[in-house]
Amino acid sequence: MAVARLMVIAAGVNKDMARIIAGIGTSHIPAIGAAVDNGKTGEAYWQPLMNGIKPAREWMKNTRPDVCIIVYNDHASAFSLESISTFSIGVGDVFPPADEGYGPRKVPVVEGHSELAWHIAESLILDEFDMTMVNDMPVDHGLTVPLTIMYDQPDAWPCKVIPLSVNVVQYPQPTGNRCYMLGKAIRRAVESFGDDLTVAVFGTGGMSHQLQGERAGVINRDYDLKWLDKLVNDPESITGINHTEYMRETGSEGIELIMWLIMRGAMAANINEVYRFDHVPVSNTHYGLTILENRL
Amino acid sequence: MAVARLMVIAAGVNKDMARIIAGIGTSHIPAIGAAVDNGKTGEAYWQPLMNGIKPAREWMKNTRPDVCIIVYNDHASAFSLESISTFSIGVGDVFPPADEGYGPRKVPVVEGHSELAWHIAESLILDEFDMTMVNDMPVDHGLTVPLTIMYDQPDAWPCKVIPLSVNVVQYPQPTGNRCYMLGKAIRRAVESFGDDLTVAVFGTGGMSHQLQGERAGVINRDYDLKWLDKLVNDPESITGINHTEYMRETGSEGIELIMWLIMRGAMAANINEVYRFDHVPVSNTHYGLTILENRL
Amino acid sequence: MREPRDYDDIPGTYVFDAEQYRKGYHLNMFCMSLNKVESRDQFRKDEAAYLDRFPMTAEQRQAVLDRDWLQMLRLGGNIYYTYKIAASDGLSFQHVGAAMSGGGGMSLAEFRQMMLDGGRPIDGNRSRGEQRYG
Amino acid sequence: MREPRDYDDIPGTYVFDAEQYRKGYHLNMFCMSLNKVESRDQFRKDEAAYLDRFPMTAEQRQAVLDRDWLQMLRLGGNIYYTYKIAASDGLSFQHVGAAMSGGGGMSLAEFRQMMLDGGRPIDGNRSRGEQRYG
Numbered sequence: 003m004a005v006a007r008l009m010v011i012a013a014g015v016n017k018d019m020a021r022i023i024a025g026i027g028t029s030h031i032p033a034i035g036a037a038v039d040n041g042k043t044g045e046a047y048w049q050p051l052m053n054g055i056k057p058a059r060e061w062m063k064n065t066r067p068d069v070c071i072i073v074y075n076d077h078a079s080a081f082s083l084e085s086i087s088t089f090s091i092g093v094g095d096v097f098p099p100a101d102e103g104y105g106p107r108k109v110p111v112v113e114g115h116s117e118l119a120w121h122i123a124e125s126l127i128l129d130e131f132d133m134t135m136v137n138d139m140p141v142d143h144g145l146t147v148p149l150t151i152m153y154d155q156p157d158a159w160p161c162k163v164i165p166l167s168v169n170v171v172q173y174p175q176p177t178g179n180r181c182y183m184l185g186k187a188i189r190r191a192v193e194s195f196g197d198d199l200t201v202a203v204f205g206t207g208g209m210s211h212q213l214q215g216e217r218a219g220v221i222n223r224d225y226d227l228k229w230l231d232k233l234v235n236d237p238e239s240i241t242g243i244n245h246t247e248y249m250r251e252t253g254s255e256g257i258e259l260i261m262w263l264i265m266r267g268a269m270a271a272n273i274n275e276v277y278r279f280d281h282v283p284v285s286n287t288h289y290g291l292t293i294l295e296n297r298l
Numbered sequence: 299m300a301v302a303r304l305m306v307i308a309a310g311v312n313k314d315m316a317r318i319i320a321g322i323g324t325s326h327i328p329a330i331g332a333a334v335d336n337g338k339t340g341e342a343y344w345q346p347l348m349n350g351i352k353p354a355r356e357w358m359k360n361t362r363p364d365v366c367i368i369v370y371n372d373h374a375s376a377f378s379l380e381s382i383s384t385f386s387i388g389v390g391d392v393f394p395p396a397d398e399g400y401g402p403r404k405v406p407v408v409e410g411h412s413e414l415a416w417h418i419a420e421s422l423i424l425d426e427f428d429m430t431m432v433n434d435m436p437v438d439h440g441l442t443v444p445l446t447i448m449y450d451q452p453d454a455w456p457c458k459v460i461p462l463s464v465n466v467v468q469y470p471q472p473t474g475n476r477c478y479m480l481g482k483a484i485r486r487a488v489e490s491f492g493d494d495l496t497v498a499v500f501g502t503g504g505m506s507h508q509l510q511g512e513r514a515g516v517i518n519r520d521y522d523l524k525w526l527d528k529l530v531n532d533p534e535s536i537t538g539i540n541h542t543e544y545m546r547e548t549g550s551e552g553i554e555l556i557m558w559l560i561m562r563g564a565m566a567a568n569i570n571e572v573y574r575f576d577h578v579p580v581s582n583t584h585y586g587l588t589i590l591e592n593r594l
Numbered sequence: 595m596r597e598p599r600d601y602d603d604i605p606g607t608y609v610f611d612a613e614q615y616r617k618g619y620h621l622n623m624f625c626m627s628l629n630k631v632e633s634r635d636q637f638r639k640d641e642a643a644y645l646d647r648f649p650m651t652a653e654q655r656q657a658v659l660d661r662d663w664l665q666m667l668r669l670g671g672n673i674y675y676t677y678k679i680a681a682s683d684g685l686s687f688q689h690v691g692a693a694m695s696g697g698g699g700m701s702l703a704e705f706r707q708m709m710l711d712g713g714r715p716i717d718g719n720r721s722r723g724e725q726r727y728g
Numbered sequence: 729m730r731e732p733r734d735y736d737d738i739p740g741t742y743v744f745d746a747e748q749y750r751k752g753y754h755l756n757m758f759c760m761s762l763n764k765v766e767s768r769d770q771f772r773k774d775e776a777a778y779l780d781r782f783p784m785t786a787e788q789r790q791a792v793l794d795r796d797w798l799q800m801l802r803l804g805g806n807i808y809y810t811y812k813i814a815a816s817d818g819l820s821f822q823h824v825g826a827a828m829s830g831g832g833g834m835s836l837a838e839f840r841q842m843m844l845d846g847g848r849p850i851d852g853n854r855s856r857g858e859q860r861y862g
């Protein structure tokens with residue numbers, strides 16, 4: 003027993019502590035939630051997407067993380083122009099689905115992990131990230147659609163969720179580098195929590211899309227896929243991409259991709275990409291999905 | 299004219315840009331506001347304080363900054379446990395006095411400088427500070443008492459104000475080092491704003507006090523004054539003081555002193571302390587006041 | 595007043611920066627109010643009366659009544675906010691995207707087909723110097 | 729569950745950390761409600777009925793009714809929040825500080841005099857190992 007424990011520690015993982023086992027990058031397109039909620043996934047339009055996410059759902063069934071940290075953005079649901087926080091962490095026990103202007107999604111309530119969330123918040127602030135801690139907030143499609151993508155339609159979500167909301171709507175968004183560094187700090191925080199928990203980190207949003215203006219509907223699949231290759235294999239080569247490049251190349255809403263950098267920062271340097279899928283179009287966007295596992 | 303302009307630039311100040319001319323450190327004790335508002339400053343109890351702040355008011359009359367950036371904390375007035383931001387900047391046009399549980403202070407409404415505030419917010423985020431931008435909020439004694447201390451009872455405040463609110467109520471507060479670095483970033487932000495404006499930065503709160511618990515009323519004047527000497531002359535020697543030392547030595551609420559480090563960070567390395575005053579007691583606290591000018 | 599920004603060169607794109615924030619504040623806060631079902635009902639019942647509650651400019655107000663999505667953006671609207679009006683009307687992001695396309699708009703069917711064909715091409719749409727909306 | 733902290737050693741001090749936050753959330757949010765004059769009026773008119781609106785524990789509720797300031801801190805209260813009850817009663821921070829002093833309390837006059845004499849001395853009050861509240 004003592005020997006086994008030592009081997010685990012030698013491999014860089016302490017089984018008595020919380021640990022990040024996987025990272026998931028996925029778009030969080032509201033139309034996916036609407037298609038699932040309204041039983042439209044049988045339509046031809048949805049077949050490529052539904053087939054593409056099936057292996058991810060299989061993987062999730064086998065992996066079953068105890069806690070998912072979901073990096074997402076609020077779209078004028080919980081937060082408005084009254085107060086815009088760069089990084090907010092949900093420290094409450096429960097987060098109801100938001101009414102985004104057409105009634106709340108009929109999905110299970112999201113259960114938080116207040117103790118771990120507070121541990122992360124404290125660790126991040128002492129690590130000089132200027133967090134906002136939020137107790138009471140509804141969560142919108144940015145958070146619930148990724149759950150639907152990975153878990154389908156359960157009666158209750160099979161994991162606890164820590165919402166980590168990033169401002170990507172108001173310019174200036176945090177830099178890519180800051181996001182990547184936040185991911186690294188999240189990893190330090192999780193790995194210093196003294197409970198035997200497995201944690202997955204979601205980076206959501208993207209890939210290229212523009213919802214607004216004369217240029218609405220712009221898609222840059224080549225750029226997205228090259229960016230994704232680098233995210234997997236050489237993330238530091240893309241942490242310096244600036245806001246204007248994201249907006250120009252991936253559309254004004256494509257800048258949501260910076261949230262995938264938080265997920266990547268929370269993973270080890272060397273990881274395995276165990277699944278990838280992408281498809282154009284889903285609504286007005288390029289849908290992307292990647293699953294990363296820490297290499298032991 | 300061209301020569302004069304060149305000389306100004308040579309001295310490190312560009313007269314066409316905004317510039318920080320002074321830093322003010324002051325406690326923000328609500329009892330001072332109540333004494334002034336209720337006409338009690340003639341009482342013997344208030345004489346030492348009123349005499350001590352008189353030269354500061356004189357200095358302010360001569361200095362007349364166009365904009366005051368007031369670093370303060372909200373005391374469960376605008377913000378509650380629902381959402382706690384580490385650093386918030388007020389980007390609105392107007393901030394009314396808060397009702398803190400006994401009716402709002404009868405002081406003028408605080409006028410913001412939205413354009414400069416947004417410029418600072420943008421600059422700070424691109425500098426990797428994770429700001430919260432707030433448009434609508436009332437401001438409590440943490441912000442209005444320092445105005446009363448420096449300006450007495452005018453019909454309108456003679457300056458625009460940018461509120462910069464720091465979480466000092468919820469543990470963990472930002473580190474002293476993070477505060478000092480934020481100050482430096484504020485200076486870079488102000489000095490890149492293309493309007494001819496003079497700016498003063500207030501660091502408020504402190505000095506030693508404890509409002510709560512069996513140890514309520516603890517005062518550590520020696521520690522405060524040594525700390526203040528270092529703030530003026532060797533600020534980097536105190537940026538590493540941790541939360542526990544502040545709470546232990548200066549009382550649980552003495553940790554508000556970290557806000558003075560933001561003010562100091564916004565000043566030049568070499569400054570002149572042009573005024574200092576301190577007094578025990580004001581209510582349950584050690585009152586402290588310092589005025590710093592950038593050395594040209 | 596506003597310094598030029600490098601993103602000004604991106605065609606057909608309204609970057610929601612501080613200037614847009616300040617210009618569009620009340621318009622967007624009106625949109626935000628539509629997150630409540632009672633507010634949506636009141637808005638539908640009497641749009642003009644409902645809009646009176648918000649200190650918008652006359653132009654902003656008219657753009658809302660006209661469902662002029664591009665004009666709302668020009669006047670400081672943010673798409674996530676203004677879309678709430680569309681949602682309340684039962685319209686999708688594709689309806690709104692079609693209406694804004696190229697300035698003159700396209701039909702929903704054309705827009706859908708463009709997306710099925712891989713989306714609006716990025717080539718020709720990176721900068722104002724290039725051919726626009728291609 | 730909670731790891732020991734170095735600040736646990738500071739005597740007579742309730743550091744408002746995550747544990748206190750979680751324990752005292754509803755107590756403090758009740759206090760926060762007293763920022764509104766109508767709420768203060770309703771609380772004064774019928775304290776018990778007003779407190780029923782907040783999902784506090786029976787102990788927290790009793791501590792409020794008793795104005796047991798130390799007990800409120802033990803149950804997760806934060807002084808800036810609980811002070812709003814005192815303000816609504818017309819009491820100053822000195823009243824509350826006096827009532828909490830040393831655990832058994834002092835009179836207001838004694839507390840005032842202690843402050844006039846330079847405040848509670850820090851010597852003897854830095855850590856639990858030292859003589860306390862000196």
Ligand SMILES: [Fe+3]
Nearest residue numbers: 030144207258
């Ligand atoms: Fe999104």
Ligand SMILES: [Fe+3]
Nearest residue numbers: 326440503554
């Ligand atoms: Fe204070």
